[in-house]
Amino acid sequence: MPRQGPLPLKGVRVTDLTWLLASAGTSTLLTSLGAEVIRIEWPERLDFTRLGETAGVGVAARESNPRTLGMGKKSVPFAKTPKGPPPSASVNRSGVFNDRNPGKYGITLNMNHAEGRELFKRLLRTSDIVMDGFKAPMMGRWGFDYEGLRAVKEDIIYMQMSGFGNTGPYRDYGSVGPIAQACAGLGFQHGLPEPYEPTSWNHSYMDTTPPFYGALALIGALRHRNRSGRGQYIDQAQYQPGLLLGGAAVLDYRANGRRTERYGNRSPYKPAAPHGIYRCAGDDAWVAIAAFSEDEWHALRACMQQPAWSGEERFATLHARIKHQDDLDRLVEAWTVDKDRYDLMYQLQEAGVPAGAVQSHVDKFEIDPQLKVRDFFVHLDHSELGTWPFTRHLTPKLWKTPAHPGGITQRGAPCLGEDNEYVYTKLLGLSREEMSAFQAKGVI
Amino acid sequence: MATDVKTSRNTTGHATPDRWPTPGCFDDIRMLEIGDESVDFCGLLMAGEGADVVKIEPPEGSPSRNIGPFLDDLPDRNRSLHFWTYNRGKRSITLDIASPEGRARYVELVKAADVIVDAQGLGVMDALKLGYNELSAIRPGLIYCSITPFGLTGPWRRFKTSDLIHQALGGSAYCIGYDPVSPGKWDTPPFMAQAWHSFAIAAEHAAVAIAAAVFHRDTSGDGQFIDVSIHDACAQSTEATVSRYIYNGRHQVRNVPQQVRCSDGRYLAIVIVLLRLANLPKLVEMLLASGECDELADPKYQDPAMLNTPAVIDSMVPILKRWVGKRKAADAFHQLQTCAVLCGPARPPEDLLEDPQSIAREDFVEIEHPELNRSFTYPRHPRIQTETPWRWGPRAPLLGEHNEDI
Known part of the structure; x- marks a missing residue:
């Protein structure tokens, strides 16, 4: 353009x-x-x-390159990626x-x-x-x-x-x-x-x-x-x-004496649970899900079809869910593990739950419909x-x-x-x- | 042209942005900022460059005042260290934008503003009839920067998001994590970068766009609308991963970058693939002198021509790693850098307080919090420059602190 x-x-x-x-x-x-x-x-x-390295001259070369041909369908497992040309x-x-x-x-x-x-x-x-x-x-x-x-x-x-x-x-x-x-x-x-x-x-x-x-x-x-x-x-x-770009780490150390720790995909400072990246169907396929509010939690429960565990006392409030988030993460992942990451994202978003497929560089180029519309x-x-x-x-x-x-x-x-x-x-x-x-x- | 007479004056006894001792590149620009935690960093960047950034907050305070950690771990709107970090150099006024009085007040502020940064959410200000169309009619030359999760267009524009969701969709999470247990198989998930990077990334794009729009207005008098998508910005942030795929079908693998655990438990990152750029004869000499690397007495390491071949360099790597593992990360760092090995300690941000380079470059500064009768340590600047140094303060405003001034 x-x-x-x-x-x-x-x-x-x-x-x-x-x-x-x-x-x-x-x-x-x-x-x-x-x-x-x-x-x-x-x-x-x-x-x-x-x-x-280069594949050749112009998009025609790209389109005839067996390594990029037809990769739009789904992300390509790493193990099958051949080495580049000299x-x-x-x-x-x-x-x-x-x-x-x-x-x-x-x-x-x-x-x-x-x-x-x-x-x-x-x-x-x-x-x-x-x-x-x-x-x-x-x-x-x-x-x-x-x-x-x-x-x-x-x-x-x-x-x-x-x-x-x-x-x-x-x-x-x-x-x-x-x-x-x-x-x-x-x-x-x-x-x-x-x-x-x-x-x-x-x-x-x-x-x-x-x-x-x-x-x-x-x-x-x-x-x-x-x-x-x-x-x-x-x-x-x-x-x-x-x-x-290091956030409040230095201030927290000097003001509160707290040293930097890692906390995976958790959200300790803007409370949410679940808040994580969960395995989906397929090789190296994942979805991120975050529930900050009660509404988002209940919408997630509805998407999961109200499994019995989700009604238990230990998940009744945000505070309780955070306390039991190791269990919660395992149970949520048991639900996501056999589903397509994009299907999950669309289903959850439709219900009002923040969710996003983990996209690779391939997905951004080949799949992401938002980036396409945005040129x-x-x-x-x-x-x-x-x-x-x-x-x-x-x-x-x-x-x-x-x-x-x-x-x-x-x-x-x-x-x-x-x-x-x-x-x-x-x-x-x-x-x-x-x-x-x-x-x-x-x-x- | 762009300048309005500023009515703000100091009432609290500490420095205000318009009384900063050095000139700022944008010190004639007033910028209004309204929104959640996705807007804060853009204002921080522009305040650092000298703009008079006025944060418009609802009566109960901006959402980011509720994000921790808090001073002494006591949650309070004026004790959020998160809010302090990202709102230095700004002023705060409160108004209820949905009420007639609040609306009138906002319109008065717009009449004296050069830039608005709006992260209220898609369509929120338009629904209030306070969007770009209405305000640019009131204030010709207005630069209106909208920051939304996905921009104004596209099928995902109404998606709900967060820092985690943006990092998943934008591609950074795909590149953060532990090594696969076998090719293509991981027993740990991808991870987000912690410290709110998706909003920082979008703010960086927004600030450069705003600066360019102001520069254009200087000569043309024209304002304009800027549509910032956090997703677009995040999608751009993964270095050459996309272009390597486009050109070569090459894949970025998710694994831990090359680093060695040192004797003090810290890790030293080493760019092994660029080891060929090091001063290899000097490196061999240094490693040999330690008495721990006798393998390097082999003639192939002594002949500079042979030493400079990929196979010989590869054979040095385990020896080098073993040597590093026996030292403190900082010691190995300095010794290897004298041999031009690209390396650096992976350390927490607070370690920089004691780092000789950060001390020499005055990377940290104490900022007064007069209402607490204390001062706290903040990063001073993202660079050093001679004429318009970055403005690191004053401290973030208390909620509604400047209601009377503005």
Whole structure:
């Protein structure tokens, strides 16, 4: 679906030295909102999400791939999943890179070459924002810490997205999503109490979350610059949004002396019972059910056809149900275990009980009718991979200025150096001869 | 343009948002916030960026005032640590929006507001004739952000939900849990992430959308409606799991990420699949020097070219894990990071209070609660910045604390 309406960040230019997921995902949010994002890469130090696997070219390949064919019927048991093909030789055929970087311009620029750094300065002079995702000391080695950048463009907004930030004893430490979610105290909170280990997420939550903090800071900083004439330096460490995401744990510890414990799928602070995830018919099929009120409990009983146990004194009040929730969970699961998870969800919702099937990544793409109606997936062309569905990175629907993953280019991720000509000749005014000379010298 | 004269003034003697010592990116924006626990985090984010966030509460208080834990475990509308956590930097006024007086008061507030964030539930404000259509006529340029469980459209839009239900449908629960007992078979269920993440995720999407809408209004003068679906936002939060499936048919398995139980009972998360990015010669040297890893004297670990092959790296993993298991998580963390091994201790949030990095970056702050004559410890900020630092306070408002001020 083509985008409609103006994009709110139209006219904003971002010089983008981000990579991987968290920092690259931040400039992608700006892209969705219409910023002109120029991603700088260099073949000798490639973003390794470029080296991912691909099934082939375009949706036709997807549809003829035996591993994705016909998967819409039900979730596919893990055991039958074959291994992926070997990594492709091209650096332009990674699905993960494509999905993470649509709408950006892509150029090659050798920052280790003195003339490369001069070209970088020319780009910098025309930019509103510079951002990077390296370890904290990296940009300074090229002379482009905040002071170095300001010497070239006084009101530049510079955001650094390193793992642990640009100050403190861990400044040189490395981080990726799983590390940030461990160190920030988040992953510890999920799963069963000791002696079970904490489960964390098995995906990089702290790669999808920090981009929103980064983007919010950058839009704010643009606004502040427009009002005051002043740029600024933003040290957006990957772990740091986690401080706000840990809930009341620190406050509870300091105020009440209570240490963090895990409590599975229970809801101790907004009382509910049952409140859990229950096994359903089929492989790895589950449904979540929550009953907060008496009405919801009685509706659940009705759905279960009023089994005798549900009328017992030990389940008569919310307080009693919470006290006996181990028993309650077993009895509820005995009812769900031979039923389809989606059938249960629709039946319970119809009766007014909060319930939801546990959906996998496959279910979200193949089954979820809500995401389909919401246009959660949009198609974009990639110059080498053809047309593919993309997830919307910024999901809210802005009625006058709708965000779109394709941004101003309406294209998937750039191939390596795909926009050298546009950026170096159109934006920076180099001649073809100058470009060729820079190419020959290994600068671009 | 966007600015209205603010009538609020300080009566309680502590800092109010409009008297914060540093500028905020949105300090000319007044935002009204109304709804249940799904709205709180969005206001927290915008208050942090400087907006004057006014929480509109029913006379008995917002529902999230009833969520625990409570100070001294004594349930009370003004003692919810949950409410304190997510409502810093805001002001509170109470009104009964269904009554004629409450309605009139709300309309007056809207006339001086730039943004409304409404999580009252699908159609609730429209039924009261206080939805976007009515209010944008009263207040041109209004930005109206609706946060609902599934958005305004779609077959599931009337479903009842909760944090648990959102995490199930959105796909995060599918990825949280213990290892299968055999391929495709689990004896434990998927788990939700604890700490109200579905509402945080939706708030992050909402805040970026609101910021973009304000930025657009700065130049165009146009307000707009924003339709936020908590489900859409949660569905987007599972990293590359969906795209890996779309492109490769590849499946995310539910299991515990790679971590090692250390001698102090804490776990150290290690990104084993990226071990190749470590400084392997230095790592081998360090492990050998411990006297516990003599296997690494083998020539294949001494030759940098051989060391850099997948088979040799794989063969190091059990040795590395054994070494980690004999140490405290924090000690192993620092030693391995000096060899560029991507690792970090899985620890509870309160451990960050003593963490050298968090201390150096002033990640926590004491906030005064003058009515209790005490102060409490809060996270200070989600980042550090030079011109418009995040506003961490003042403490969450008492119920109706600013009825007289506004």
